[in-house]
Amino acid sequence: xxxxxxxxxxxxxxxxxxxxxxxxxxxxxxxxxxxxxxxxxxxxxxxxxxxxxxxxxxxxxxxxxxxxxxxxxxxxxxxxxxxxxxxxxxxxxxxxxxxxxxxxxxxxxxxxxxxxxxxxxxxxxxxxxxxxxxxxxxxxxxxxxxxxxxxxxxxxxxxxxxxxxxxxxxxxxxxxxxxxxxxxxxxxxxxxxxxxxxxxxxxxxxxxxxxxxxxxxxxxxxxxxxxxxxxxxxxxxxxxxxxxxxxxxxxxxxxxxxxxxxxxxxxxxxxxxxxxxxxxxxxxxxxxxxxxxxxxxxxxxxxxxxxxxxxxxxxxxxxxxxxxxxxxxxxxxxxxxxxxxxxxxxxxxxxxxxxxxxxxxxxxxxxxxxxxxxxxxxxxxxxxxxxxxxxxxxxxxxxxxxxxxxxxxxxxxxxxxxxxxxxxxxxxx
Amino acid sequence: xxxxxxxxxxxxxxxxxxxxxxxxxxxxxxxxxxxxxxxxxxxxxxxxxxxxxxxxxxxxxxxxxxxxxxxxxxxxxxxxxxxxxxxxxxxxxxxxxxxxxxxxxxxxxxxxxxxxxxxxxxxxxxxxxxxxxxxxxxxxxxxxxxxxxxxxxxxxxxxxxxxxxxxxxxxxxxxxxxxxxxxxxxxxxxxxxxxxxxxxxxxxxxxxxxxxxxxxxxxxxxxxxxxxxxxxxxxxxxxxxxxxxxxxxxxxxxxxxxxxxxxxxxx
Numbered sequence: 001x002x003x004x005x006x007x008x009x010x011x012x013x014x015x016x017x018x019x020x021x022x023x024x025x026x027x028x029x030x031x032x033x034x035x036x037x038x039x040x041x042x043x044x045x046x047x048x049x050x051x052x053x054x055x056x057x058x059x060x061x062x063x064x065x066x067x068x069x070x071x072x073x074x075x076x077x078x079x080x081x082x083x084x085x086x087x088x089x090x091x092x093x094x095x096x097x098x099x100x101x102x103x104x105x106x107x108x109x110x111x112x113x114x115x116x117x118x119x120x121x122x123x124x125x126x127x128x129x130x131x132x133x134x135x136x137x138x139x140x141x142x143x144x145x146x147x148x149x150x151x152x153x154x155x156x157x158x159x160x161x162x163x164x165x166x167x168x169x170x171x172x173x174x175x176x177x178x179x180x181x182x183x184x185x186x187x188x189x190x191x192x193x194x195x196x197x198x199x200x201x202x203x204x205x206x207x208x209x210x211x212x213x214x215x216x217x218x219x220x221x222x223x224x225x226x227x228x229x230x231x232x233x234x235x236x237x238x239x240x241x242x243x244x245x246x247x248x249x250x251x252x253x254x255x256x257x258x259x260x261x262x263x264x265x266x267x268x269x270x271x272x273x274x275x276x277x278x279x280x281x282x283x284x285x286x287x288x289x290x291x292x293x294x295x296x297x298x299x300x301x302x303x304x305x306x307x308x309x310x311x312x313x314x315x316x317x318x319x320x321x322x323x324x325x326x327x328x329x330x331x332x333x334x335x336x337x338x339x340x341x342x343x344x345x346x347x348x349x350x351x352x353x354x355x356x357x358x359x360x361x362x363x364x365x366x367x368x369x370x371x372x373x374x375x376x377x378x379x380x381x382x383x384x385x386x387x388x389x390x391x392x393x394x395x396x397x398x399x400x401x402x403x404x405x406x407x408x409x410x411x412x413x414x415x416x417x418x419x420x421x422x423x424x425x426x427x428x429x
Numbered sequence: 430x431x432x433x434x435x436x437x438x439x440x441x442x443x444x445x446x447x448x449x450x451x452x453x454x455x456x457x458x459x460x461x462x463x464x465x466x467x468x469x470x471x472x473x474x475x476x477x478x479x480x481x482x483x484x485x486x487x488x489x490x491x492x493x494x495x496x497x498x499x500x501x502x503x504x505x506x507x508x509x510x511x512x513x514x515x516x517x518x519x520x521x522x523x524x525x526x527x528x529x530x531x532x533x534x535x536x537x538x539x540x541x542x543x544x545x546x547x548x549x550x551x552x553x554x555x556x557x558x559x560x561x562x563x564x565x566x567x568x569x570x571x572x573x574x575x576x577x578x579x580x581x582x583x584x585x586x587x588x589x590x591x592x593x594x595x596x597x598x599x600x601x602x603x604x605x606x607x608x609x610x611x612x613x614x615x616x617x618x619x620x621x622x623x624x625x626x627x628x629x630x631x632x633x634x635x636x637x638x639x640x641x642x643x644x645x646x647x648x649x650x651x652x653x654x655x656x657x658x659x660x661x662x663x664x665x666x667x668x669x670x671x672x673x674x675x676x677x678x679x680x681x682x683x684x685x686x687x688x689x690x691x692x693x694x695x696x
Contacts (some may be wrong), residue, residue, distance in 0.1 A: 098431045107612055256507075258506050260502075
């Protein structure tokens with residue numbers, strides 16, 4: 001608890017730098033990352049992160065010392081060059097975009113490592129610390145870093161604020177954006193520049209490999225909670241900031257722990273939680289909905305089978321064995337039994353000594369499914385001119401989906417037909 | 430699928446560290462198994478988030494591999510004393526140390542560099558895999574629906590292939606590191622792809638390119654006293670650049686010439 005208070009009172013300037021720096025970086029990369037995510041170019045950030053290394057080394061070789069501004073300019077140039085090359089390769093040859101990304105990323109990084117080793121062996125004392133660009137140094141951020149970070153974050157935020165509408169449009173509907181006369185090329189250029197800027201700064205905190213996570217993961221997590229882009233950006237920024245804060249806290253409590261990887265672990269945990277438990281798009285809710293629909297379909301199919309049996313024998317309320325039902329509808333026996341019990345519980349069926357029969361409600365529901373099936377077959381043959389022997393499968397699916405409103409409209413449109421294309425009677429209630 | 434190779438090469442890190450921690454040795458077989466398992470797990474997670482979570486593929490790849498890599502780095506820092514691995518080595522390897530790391534049998538006979546044997550074994554495994562599974566790999570790559578129709582399991586072969594990628598990655602780990610191995614996975618086939626349309630020719634050309642890259646990279650590094658792996662990756666970029674510009678048919682220059690010689694208007 002004491003460390004907790006120590007940490008959050010921010011009395012230690014070192015803690016202040018690390019926390020503020022981490023939050024600024026994570027939040028602003030999350031915001032820019034939202035757009036690259038929506039443009040389905042998430043891995044581009046990864047490529048830039050690797051591609052800045054040769055730039056850093058080259059500007060060091062040229063300039064001879066570690067001036068942060070010079071290094072950042074160098075990083076910026078090669079990062080930008082890498083993106084341009086990826087674009088050229090994927091548009092001017094048959095190489096696909098992901099191959100181009102992987103190629104440029106690793107080749108640029110190779111050149112960077114090559115230059116780095118040459119610098120290291122050159123004996124220039126000023127070179128120590130260049131490899132911060134590889135692994136990040138979030139835990140040892142100092143005041144001057146913070147100035148750079150804040151400056152870049154402010155630029156990013158202002159740019160996103162000013163060009164919000166334009167970025168949204170090119171992310172979702174590029175064609176429309178160009179039709180209404182937006183300068184797409186310029187906008188993409190600005191967005192690319194912002195991405196490179198976010199990467200160049202962020203990489204100093206978390207390192208080459210994990211930079212991709214700072215851009216992609218908050219946006220991916222936020223996407224599961226909302227359909228609105230404004231909300232998504234806020235969420236991504238909050239997720240990012242929270243992970244930055246927790247990463248800083250963890251490495252404060254346990255100094256041997258690297259900050260960058262912990263930031264990534266926290267943000268990934270948030271993302272995995274979102275993937276599974278988000279209320280509408282989450283994996284679990286999707287799975288449950290799917291199961292519910294499957295149960296619904298099996299139930300209706302059984303009621304339909306019983307109704308067909310009733311039609312054939314001209315007696316809807318007769319008792320039937322499981323074997324009889326199975327002869328009408330192929331189903332796994334366990335699935336059938338489960339569904340029969342469910343239907344009994346809901347009051348659609350009765351059971352005496354292993355014989356199953358309709359209740360009034362059950363017969364009505366079975367009848368409605370059969371009616372919808374046959375109405376749809378009529379609709380397909382009359383309005384879409386589909387041959388009568390091709391309409392069954394489609395009707396088999398749609399019969400579970402049609403709402404009472406659509407049912408009424410179909411009846412009216414088809415003028416209450418009495419038989420379907422196969423001369424079966426359409427039962428009206 | 431190129432970026433999946435990239436993802437696997439990063440994501441196998443926790444597998445390697447865990448294999449170290451569990452068996453306490455740098456035994457290569459354990460490392461290969463550990464990494465192979467995590468590699469297949471990575472592929473599975475990427476597919477899972479994409480299919481079940483409806484997450485777009487690029488994001489699914491990005492989220493998965495950064496997460497696993499972060500776990501790997503944390504494991505290394507937690508067990509820093511116990512694990513004989515450091516971050517630099519993981520990222521860019523050091524092939525120049527390979528000759529020092531000798532395999533000495535119990536009888537004391539020096540058999541030469543250990544890594545050479547591992548790489549050789551993996552090469553044989555991969556060759557055997559491709560030789561035996563050529564037809565299946567070919568079909569599942571180019572025409573998955575036909576492959577499924579004639580009873581070849583696309584999923585099995587997909588995971589086998591990804592397992593092969595993981596093994597290759599790990600074998601290259603010590604010498605070239607996680608990121609540069611991607612250059613050698615992607616650059617030679619991408620270059621060969623610009624030169625031919627035939628799969629067998631493409632495989633032969635990319636193997637030859639691999640050899641050329643190694644030799645030229647080595648001499649570049651030796652001449653400048655830089656990292657060998659880095660120089661090799663740089664050379665693979667040079668070869669790709671040459672093919673991109675000058676390939677007969679697919680090359681950029683050829684395409685421009687063809688455009689110019691084409692009649693610009695109807696006479």
